[in-house]
Structure formats: structure tokens, C-alpha cells
Amino acid sequence: xxNAWEVGxxxxxxxxxxxxxxxxxxxxxxxxxIPNGAFAGAAGASLVGLSPLLGLGLCSxxxxxxxxxxxxxxxxxxxxxxxLVLTLASGAALLSQSTQLASSAYxxxxxxxLGASATRVLPLLLLAVVVVGVVLLRWRAFVLSAxxxxxxxxxxxxxxxxxxxxxxxxxLATTLTVPVVGALLVFSLMVGPxxxxxxxxxxxxRSLLVATATSLVVLWGALAAAYWTNxxxxxxxxxxxxGVYLIVRLITHSR
Amino acid sequence: xxxxxLSVEHLTVALRGRVILDDVSxxxxxxxxxxxxxxxxxxxxxxxxxxxxxxxxxxxxxxIDGAPxxxxxxxxxxxxxxxxxxxxxxxxxxxxxxxxxxxxxxGLPRRTAAHRARVREVLEAVGAxxxxxxxxxxxxxxxxxxxxxxxxxxxxPAILLLDxxxxxxxxxxxxxxxxxxxxxxxxxxxxxxxxAHEMNALLPVMxxxxxxxxxxxxxxxxxxxxxxxVLSALYGHHVDVVQVHGRxxxxxxxxxxxxNLPEHPTLTVH
Amino acid sequence: MHWLIAPGxxxxxxxxxxxxxxxxxATVCAVVGVFTVLRGMAFAGHALTDVAATGGSGAVLVGAxxxxxxxxxxxxxxxxxxxxxxxxxxxxxxATGIVLSLATGLSALFLYLDATxxxxxxxxxxxxxxxxxxxxxxxxxxxLSVGLLALVVTGLTVRPLVLTSxxxxxxxxxxxxxxxxxxxxxxxxxxxxxxxxxxxxxLLSTALLIGPAVAAVRCTTRxxxxxxxxxxxxxxxxxxxxxxxYDSYNWMPNNQSLPxxxxxVVTVVLSYAICTWWGTRARRV
Numbered sequence: 001x002x003n004a005w006e007v008g009x010x011x012x013x014x015x016x017x018x019x020x021x022x023x024x025x026x027x028x029x030x031x032x033x034i035p036n037g038a039f040a041g042a043a044g045a046s047l048v049g050l051s052p053l054l055g056l057g058l059c060s061x062x063x064x065x066x067x068x069x070x071x072x073x074x075x076x077x078x079x080x081x082x083x084l085v086l087t088l089a090s091g092a093a094l095l096s097q098s099t100q101l102a103s104s105a106y107x108x109x110x111x112x113x114l115g116a117s118a119t120r121v122l123p124l125l126l127l128a129v130v131v132v133g134v135v136l137l138r139w140r141a142f143v144l145s146a147x148x149x150x151x152x153x154x155x156x157x158x159x160x161x162x163x164x165x166x167x168x169x170x171x172l173a174t175t176l177t178v179p180v181v182g183a184l185l186v187f188s189l190m191v192g193p194x195x196x197x198x199x200x201x202x203x204x205x206r207s208l209l210v211a212t213a214t215s216l217v218v219l220w221g222a223l224a225a226a227y228w229t230n231x232x233x234x235x236x237x238x239x240x241x242x243g244v245y246l247i248v249r250l251i252t253h254s255r
Numbered sequence: 256x257x258x259x260x261l262s263v264e265h266l267t268v269a270l271r272g273r274v275i276l277d278d279v280s281x282x283x284x285x286x287x288x289x290x291x292x293x294x295x296x297x298x299x300x301x302x303x304x305x306x307x308x309x310x311x312x313x314x315x316x317x318x319i320d321g322a323p324x325x326x327x328x329x330x331x332x333x334x335x336x337x338x339x340x341x342x343x344x345x346x347x348x349x350x351x352x353x354x355x356x357x358x359x360x361x362g363l364p365r366r367t368a369a370h371r372a373r374v375r376e377v378l379e380a381v382g383a384x385x386x387x388x389x390x391x392x393x394x395x396x397x398x399x400x401x402x403x404x405x406x407x408x409x410x411x412p413a414i415l416l417l418d419x420x421x422x423x424x425x426x427x428x429x430x431x432x433x434x435x436x437x438x439x440x441x442x443x444x445x446x447x448x449x450x451a452h453e454m455n456a457l458l459p460v461m462x463x464x465x466x467x468x469x470x471x472x473x474x475x476x477x478x479x480x481x482x483x484x485v486l487s488a489l490y491g492h493h494v495d496v497v498q499v500h501g502r503x504x505x506x507x508x509x510x511x512x513x514x515n516l517p518e519h520p521t522l523t524v525h
Numbered sequence: 526m527h528w529l530i531a532p533g534x535x536x537x538x539x540x541x542x543x544x545x546x547x548x549x550x551a552t553v554c555a556v557v558g559v560f561t562v563l564r565g566m567a568f569a570g571h572a573l574t575d576v577a578a579t580g581g582s583g584a585v586l587v588g589a590x591x592x593x594x595x596x597x598x599x600x601x602x603x604x605x606x607x608x609x610x611x612x613x614x615x616x617x618x619x620a621t622g623i624v625l626s627l628a629t630g631l632s633a634l635f636l637y638l639d640a641t642x643x644x645x646x647x648x649x650x651x652x653x654x655x656x657x658x659x660x661x662x663x664x665x666x667x668x669l670s671v672g673l674l675a676l677v678v679t680g681l682t683v684r685p686l687v688l689t690s691x692x693x694x695x696x697x698x699x700x701x702x703x704x705x706x707x708x709x710x711x712x713x714x715x716x717x718x719x720x721x722x723x724x725x726x727x728l729l730s731t732a733l734l735i736g737p738a739v740a741a742v743r744c745t746t747r748x749x750x751x752x753x754x755x756x757x758x759x760x761x762x763x764x765x766x767x768x769x770x771y772d773s774y775n776w777m778p779n780n781q782s783l784p785x786x787x788x789x790v791v792t793v794v795l796s797y798a799i800c801t802w803w804g805t806r807a808r809r810v
Contacts, residue, residue: 028618029568078567078739079801082794085732089790092654092729093783106640106649110633185633188626195619232637238630245623307698335694343742344563344691345751351691358688359699361681390746391691 006121008223009216010128011177012189016215017135018173019190020208021166023198024146029077030067030170031190035183036084037063038174040091042108042183047094052108053123057175063087064167072160111182111234112226124176131172138165143204180219185234192241193218196248214244257284259318260330260413260446261306266315268298268305275301277470279315283414283448283463288440290457290477291450293467299450300336302467303418306448307333320413332407332445336418338399340392348394348402349374349387355406373409380443381405381435397428401435408445415439417449421456429456436460454481455502481505531772543657543767543785545665549672550720551733551759556679557717558738559748559755560710564690567739569606569711571731572621573718576602576628578727580719581652582635586642591652592664595727596671596719602628603715607708655726655786657767668720675716682709687748724763725786733759736793744804758800762792 022031041059042052063084070080095105106112135142145152145162153159170190177186193214194207201207222236261283268276275298283289293299304310306317308324317324319331352374353366378384381401386394394402400420407415417436421429437460440447451457454464454477464481465474466489473480473489480486481503483496495506534540561570580598581591605624632652639648650656679686685706689696696703714734721730741755766789774782 023619026618028622032622078562078735079797081567081571081731082736082739082797085729085790086794089654089729089732089787092650092726093787095650095654096784096787097777097779097781106636109649109653110636182633184629185626187622188630191619191626192623195623232633235630235634235637238626238633242623242627242630245620249620308700309694309697331698333695333698335692335698338692340691341563341565343739345559345742345745345748346687346691347746350747354684354688358684358696359701360684362684363680364684388746 003121004223004227005220007124007180008219010121010124011180012216012219013212014128014131014173014176015181015186015189015219016193016212017132017208018169019192019194019215020197020204020211021135021142021146022170022190023194023211024143024204025166026146027166028187028191029080030064030167031187033067033081033084034060034063034167034170035174035178035186037087038171038178039108039183040087040094042178043091043094043105046104047098052104053175053179056178057172059087060171060174061168064171065164068160068164068167071163106232107182108178109182109184109234110232111178111180111185111237112232127172127176131169131176134165134169138162142166180233181237182232182234185238188234188238188241189215189219192238192245196245199248199252218244257286259283260285260320261448262316262318263306264316264318266302266305266317267313268301268310268315269313270301270310274313274470276305276312279467279470279472281465281472281474283446285413285446286440286444287462288437288447288457288460289449289463289465290454290461291448291465291467292452292454293450294452297467298470299452299467300418303416303448303450306416307331329410330413332410332412332415334400334403334407334415334417334420336420336422338403340399344390344392346391347388348383348391349378351391351402352378352405352409355409377405377409380408380439397424397431400424400432404435404439408439408443412445414446414448417447419450419452421449421451433457433460458501458503529772530768531775534768534771537771538662539658539660540767540771542660542662542665544764546660546668547657547724547763547767547785547789548760549665549668550717550724551737551763552756553672553675554717554721554733555737555741555755555759556676556752557713558734558736558759559741559751560679560686560690561714561734562738562742563687564710566714567735568618569621570714570718570734572606572625573599573602573715574722574727574730574734575625575632576605577718577722577730578632578652579628579635581722581727582632582639582648585639585648585652586635590661590664592668592671592719592723595722596716598628598727599715599719599722600712602718603711607711650784651726653726653728654784655722655724655729657724657785658770660723664723668723671716672720675713678709679713682706686710725789726784729786729790732790732793733763736790736797737762740793740797740800744800744807754800758793758796762796763789765792 038056038060041055045055046052066083067080141157141162145157145159174186177189181189194211197207197211197214201210218237218240221240222233225236226233259282264280266276266279291299301310305312319328353370356370378387381404383401383405386398420432433456436447439445461477463475464477465472466480468490471489473485481496486494486496486505490507497504497506561567577595577598580594584591584594606621636649636652685701689701689703689706693703717734718730721733725733737755737758740758741751745751745754766785769788770782770785774780
């Protein structure tokens, strides 16, 4: 059980950090769509006996690079959405081929407390360090290009490559968070706390801290509630995130 | 004297607590070319929207073709300022113009030979016959504008309202559109009311001007309105009206908004 | 013909039901989808499918029919989208997304409760990815009625719908009640999504709504042509999907056929790729 808390903490921090970027760039689509690719990867890996996490990671990074390439060549969201529905459908096809896969499908999509307990901490921690490291390393570039893209270009920041690295970061974060929260609800953990933080605090640095802290609170609460009721972690995460966001929205609205 | 088709009396419009138009009155007659001139932000779009029934006036009367301003009038054709067209819209130019005949009607559209003939007629009038079967989204800015004018004209309105049609065009296109509108006014007996922040391109064709500033307006024949005494009274302080080589410049005080500074082609800062 | 159409295809009753249901759903989706694409509401359309899932999973819990569940969910989603503001803008995307992930969270809970309280197996799969062959034949009539209603409403409002998609200002100047048109259209979108979820499950229903429509729009210049092409593509892909799924029973080593939704999505994406290529070629010439 302690394992679940450790894993949960790592997941929450990564989700908060990456979620901050997602909300900053307003790139809701990526956070919503990349986990789709992750699902198919996990299903496929499971079927052939590989570690689901590996399949998850490979598939979501590939999805991220494909989306980035499509975006650079002017393809619209509709075409990207169709490609991602295709990966989901592939996951569905894989699912239909194995009954044991079917039972793990639910936890892949929505997260499970057992999933959190079973994950090994060390590889997760390493991946988390990489993700957070990349974000902090390119912090100024990310913030600048989100807030004033023209200025960023003038400073020599290559938009295409930055976009690709952003999407890969989202993909890696997805890999971390899916086992705990589930593919369909990763979005919720990333975006809810970050959006709430953004409403409260304007300065990027502080906003990042608030987003991460909120994400931790939401995930801890979700883990506790899931442990107690045996209901899916993802459910509590989505309720928690939405709740936090709506409350903050109401507070700031009435100011 | 041509008959009145649009009459505005003592119109006052307020938005979000601010008075934008204060006691504005003017008349537009059949076949006249009128320019609504004023700097950016002065209330030209608000006035046009009020004429279209999209803003409720605080007070004042708007009369269109003898009837008070109602829900919508077939007598008014409207060309909005900016249309953002998605490259994916599957609509031909002739279909879009035909839509102008009955866009607000429910039910499946039925196009008769008379409809098709009218569409052909109006496309010819604006010089867009060669574009008839092209996708709406494949047109250039100038071409799109002609098509939107055709769309507005297809119901034979008595007056055509255009919101800043010249704002984003290069000088050659400006000349062409102004000439087109002038021809439409003369040959098809349509009154033209267009808003602009600079009147020099319109001087050769403009019959009357409605000069708007600070919520007030002065209207009448161009050469009567654009005079030092009239505009000074309108601005509430002294302004100079300078005529150089057939171009007119209104020079307000230096501490006025930049938009009121004279626009000389080589000095204009965009 | 046996290698293409497995034996028993034309005589199988579940196949008949599947063909009819999918034809209805595909037609409605194609027609509504073209206008969805026209109005740039693809994200809203996608969002509606998430809420449809909540409805579908909730329906299993209370014993209602999947169609009722999906439709209720989609309509509730349409209400939420209408409140969040209709057209997309950055901040509104975030807000809509959060409310809809809440719906997904609820789906998670309902599906969990479904699995633990009822003896039904594979509920998750059915709701999310569809199970067309096990559809109840008695749903054909209600599906047809709802579908026809959506088509009639779209037909009645086509002119205001097109103008409001092009320019809200122009539409208002013509006296068109833009808000009403938006609400009516959202309702038809919800219907299309609900029907599509029945065929492919909620997660993949976006494909049937957006795919044929985007493909048709890319390779036609007239609205009427776009509608016809989208419908042909939609029905064609759905039927092909049903056929391939039926056939796949014999392909797989363990005799587990691949889901209809998988084939529908694949054929839709392929037809989209072909139509886009065709469209760009035609325009270059």
C-alpha cells in the first residue's frame, strides 16, 4: 500500500508539471488524444507478453511524433483525431482477441488501486525525473512560446521542434500516469488542477507550484477514497479535479 | 429630390454604460452614395448595427422605406467587415449568392429558373460571373468581397450597408470596389452607405458624407460638410480642413488620437 | 464469393439487424456530420461522445436500453456544451474538457458498478467499443424514428444553418434567431452521436460522425454533393465493417471475431485518406 502512495506522489507531481504546460499552451487536444495511442500500445504489448508500460510508452511517444508531424504539415485536428481513433480501434481489436486482456482493459482505461500498488517505483522515478527535467530545462522556451510565439521565434526558438518536445513530454507523462489513473482520465489529472491554478495565480513559476500541489492533493484524496470504497481511482480523480476547478472558477468569478 | 429610404432621427445608443451615439440624425435617399466617415472606435459599426436592428437604441427613430425599424428588412442589404471562411466549406459562389434570396426561411430550398436567372444577373453586375462555380473558400479577399456584395444585392435592396469594406484592401482593389459600388448606385438605383476611416478614396464618388466624431455627426453634401467651420463645431474645438491636389485632410489638435492625424500616403504608419 | 462473404451472412438475423441499424446511424451521422464540420464543431462532437458513454454505462446499471442511455447522455452533453458556450475558444476548450472528463469519470464508476452488481460480462467493451451483433431487433423502430426526426429537422433548418455557419453577423442581420438555430443543431448532433454510439460504441463514434463528413467536404464543391457522398461513405463503411467483422470469425486462430467498430474505423480512415488525396489532386489540376 505504501507503494501506491509513493507511485501516486510521483504521478501527481508529473501530471501537475506537465498539465501546467498543457493549459499554458491551451493544447487541450494533445492531452486528450495522446492517451488514446497509449491504450493500444499497452494492449498490444500485453498480448505479446511484453511489459504493458513499455508498449504504453512506445505507442504514446509514436503518437506524439505523428501528431507533431501532421501539425507541422498543416493537417487539421480532424485528420489527427481520426488517426487517434484508429489507434483506439486497434486497441479494441486487440482487446477482443484475449479474455484476460479484457479484464485488464478496464484498469488501463480507468485506473485501479492495484495498478498503483503493483508498479515498480524505481523505473517510474527515473522516468519522472527525465520528464520534469526536460520541462525545467526548457522552461523559458515553453513559457515564451506559449505566451508570445512571435517573440519566441525571434529569439531563435524553433517552434516545430519545441512542439514535438512538448508532445513527447505529454506522451511520457501519460506513460507514467496511465497505470494509476487510466488512459481516459489522465487528461483530468493534468488539466483540472493546472487550470484551477492558472485562475488563481498568474505568474508561471508560482502557478506551476500551485498546480503541482493541487494535483498531489487530488491524487492522494483519490487514492484514499479508492482504497476505502474499492471504486476506481480514475473516478475520484475526475471528480476531484473537476470539483477543484469548478470551486476555483466560482470563487474567482465572484471577485 | 429622390425619395427617402432611410431616415434616422435623434438616435442615441449606449453600450455598457458608455454613450456611443448621441442625438445622431441623417437622411439617405434613393441611389445616393454616402460615406460614413470617422476614426477607429468612434462608433461607425455601432451605427450600422443599430440600422440593422442588432443594437437597441436608447432613444430615437429609425425609419426604413417608410416603415419603422422592425426585425429585418428586405430593403437592406448588408456586407459585414470580416468573414473568416474555412477552406473546407463546400459551397459554390452561385449557391452562396442564391442563399441571399431566402436564407432565413425554413424548409428545403427550391431553386427555380427565375432564381437562377437573378443569381446570374447579380453576379454579372458585380463582375464575378467567371467565379460562379468556384468554391467560396478558394477566392481571394477582393473576390470574396464582390461575392458578398452580390449576396447582399440579390434581393434587390433599396440600400446596401457595408462595414469598412476598404480596410484590408490594397490601393488597386480599393479603386475597383469603389468604382463597382458607384456603378451599382447609378445603374441599379441602390443607395450605398459604407463606413471608412479615411475618405479620400471616396471623394470622386461620394454624394453625401456622414462625419462622425465624439458621438455626434454632421451630414450633408461632401463639400458642405467638410469645411473648417462645420467640423470645428462638430469637434468642439478648432480643426483645419486642408485641400491639396483634390485630396482633403482634416487636421485636429496634436493631442487628439493618432487616427485624427492627416493621412499622407508616404507618411502613413500602419 | 465465399472468400469475401462468409457463409450465412445473408441469412443471419443479427446481421440483418446490424445492417439496418448501422444504415440509419450512418445516414444521420453523415448528414449531421457535414454541418458539424461546416460549423467547425468537431471538438464539441467528440466531446458529446464522452457524455454519451456516461449515459450508456448508466443505462446498463438501471436496466434501460443502450439506445436510451446513449441518447440521454448525448443530450445532456449537448446541454453542457450549450452552457459552456457553443463555439470553441481556448479557455472554453479547457472548461468543456473538464466537465466532460467528469462525465468519463462517472462512466468509470458506472461500468465498475455494472461489472460488480450484474452478471453481465464485457460491459466495458460493449459500451465503449460497441457490440452491434448483439443488438436487440426491437431497437430498430425507435432508432429509425429518432433518426428520421433528426434528418427532418436538419432539412427544415438547412438554410439558416448554412448562413449561421458562414457569418453570424449576416445571419442576425437577416433576422435569423442564431441562438435557436444553435440549440436545435446541438440536439440533432446529440441524436447523431447517440445513434453512432449504438453502432461503434461511444469511444469510436466520432469516426462515424466526423470521418465521412470530412472526407466528403474535402472532395466536393456543392453542399448537396457533400451530403450524398458522406452518406454513401458512411453507409458503405459501416456495411463493409459488418461484413469484415462477420468474416473475421474465420480468420482468427481462437475464433474470436474482431469488433465491427474496428473495421468501421479502419474503412472510414482509409476512405478519408483517399478522398483527401483525390480532393487535393483535383484542386491542383
